[in-house]
Amino acid sequence: MYDHRKLGRELGLFDTDPLIGAGLPYWLPDGAVIRHTLEEYIRDVERRAGYRHVYSPVLGKRELYEISGHWSHYADDMYPPMDLGGEQMVLRPSLCPHHALIYRSRARSYRELPLRVAELGGMFRSELSGVLGGLTRVRAIQLNDAHIFCSLEQVADEARSALELIARAYRDLGIHAARYRLSLPDEGGKYVADPAMWRRASALLTEVLDASGVRYEAVRGEAAFYGPKIDVQIADGAGREATLSTVQVDLHQPARFDLRYVGADGGRHRPVMVHRSVIGSVERAVAHLVEVYGGAFPGWLAPVQLVALPVSEAEVPRARALVERCVQRGLRAELVGPEDGSLGARVRAARLVPYQAVIGAREAAGDEVALRLRDGRRLPALPAGRAVDRIAELVAARGTELWPD
Numbered sequence: 001m002y003d004h005r006k007l008g009r010e011l012g013l014f015d016t017d018p019l020i021g022a023g024l025p026y027w028l029p030d031g032a033v034i035r036h037t038l039e040e041y042i043r044d045v046e047r048r049a050g051y052r053h054v055y056s057p058v059l060g061k062r063e064l065y066e067i068s069g070h071w072s073h074y075a076d077d078m079y080p081p082m083d084l085g086g087e088q089m090v091l092r093p094s095l096c097p098h099h100a101l102i103y104r105s106r107a108r109s110y111r112e113l114p115l116r117v118a119e120l121g122g123m124f125r126s127e128l129s130g131v132l133g134g135l136t137r138v139r140a141i142q143l144n145d146a147h148i149f150c151s152l153e154q155v156a157d158e159a160r161s162a163l164e165l166i167a168r169a170y171r172d173l174g175i176h177a178a179r180y181r182l183s184l185p186d187e188g189g190k191y192v193a194d195p196a197m198w199r200r201a202s203a204l205l206t207e208v209l210d211a212s213g214v215r216y217e218a219v220r221g222e223a224a225f226y227g228p229k230i231d232v233q234i235a236d237g238a239g240r241e242a243t244l245s246t247v248q249v250d251l252h253q254p255a256r257f258d259l260r261y262v263g264a265d266g267g268r269h270r271p272v273m274v275h276r277s278v279i280g281s282v283e284r285a286v287a288h289l290v291e292v293y294g295g296a297f298p299g300w301l302a303p304v305q306l307v308a309l310p311v312s313e314a315e316v317p318r319a320r321a322l323v324e325r326c327v328q329r330g331l332r333a334e335l336v337g338p339e340d341g342s343l344g345a346r347v348r349a350a351r352l353v354p355y356q357a358v359i360g361a362r363e364a365a366g367d368e369v370a371l372r373l374r375d376g377r378r379l380p381a382l383p384a385g386r387a388v389d390r391i392a393e394l395v396a397a398r399g400t401e402l403w404p405d
């Protein structure tokens, strides 16, 4: 595996500046393309799985986090509050409280449950020594988050579906889970005290994991302060583990925010909150993908998907037309002309680009392209339109194969 910090800089994906601060990377255009594509992917699979997307502000009143319990259990990871016209505002350490308020904003019926509220939203963690130059320990985080408000009877199904969504995303993205962990509390003081709640929530997650057939380890001391969780761990090249995805059962915040729904019996009931993240933070997910692929991303994620290489100046207009055709089909394509060196040098420079379209005199005359694939395969000349159509189809299908037979 590769080091995403080194590669990220070499490939021009992201960078940092001491004047912005440690742990606060910015995304360069090629990195932004990968991030955007990943975000679109996640929104798409969530939409199909019945999630509704919202946006909520990245800060809120201190009181909001006092109610949620973050203020008393999680303050070490939060930024200090800002005074604003007599009120204290804090950068949010998580999205849950905002989503709880969205749930509470109107009367809810059992018919609306499970209500799956999703957001790719910003949150903040006051890492004292954010590592300069990396995406894995950052102080401003873009989280792929969702909260499912459901009845107690629906929790197991929702947690199971969330695990399936995680497994599916890992297949699509080429991510391997190093290990599944059932994270439970220990005796420390950072957890809310409610033994019955912990037992119930832990039993639910244990049941889901046992039924799913995945191997897991139960680990004490890694739970969220409000409930136990299933963590999906990934490993970097040095074998260091980090949590990417998570499914959590929370009986605490619904009580703190006094969330209710009207049941089939006409009575008022308390929903459960299932917190889940499929790819975790966008920063960590991209860092991992950079390390997994070493910059040779699958076609649909690649910053540049096709490079048009005219052999000589005479074929430049055809190459330009090919690029335009690609762009009109929604592909990311670039022209690299003879002024950038010999054909061999340009092919080498484009070695991470999935599709390299060479256009010589013969191809230009017949409106064809000779495709070279990143894996070294050379395809017989194809009509340009057909080549572009096929690549567009492969990209739309988000496959990992460059050119299936």
Ligand SMILES: [Zn+2]
Pocket: 094, 095, 096, 147, 275, 276
């Ligand atoms: Zn949450």
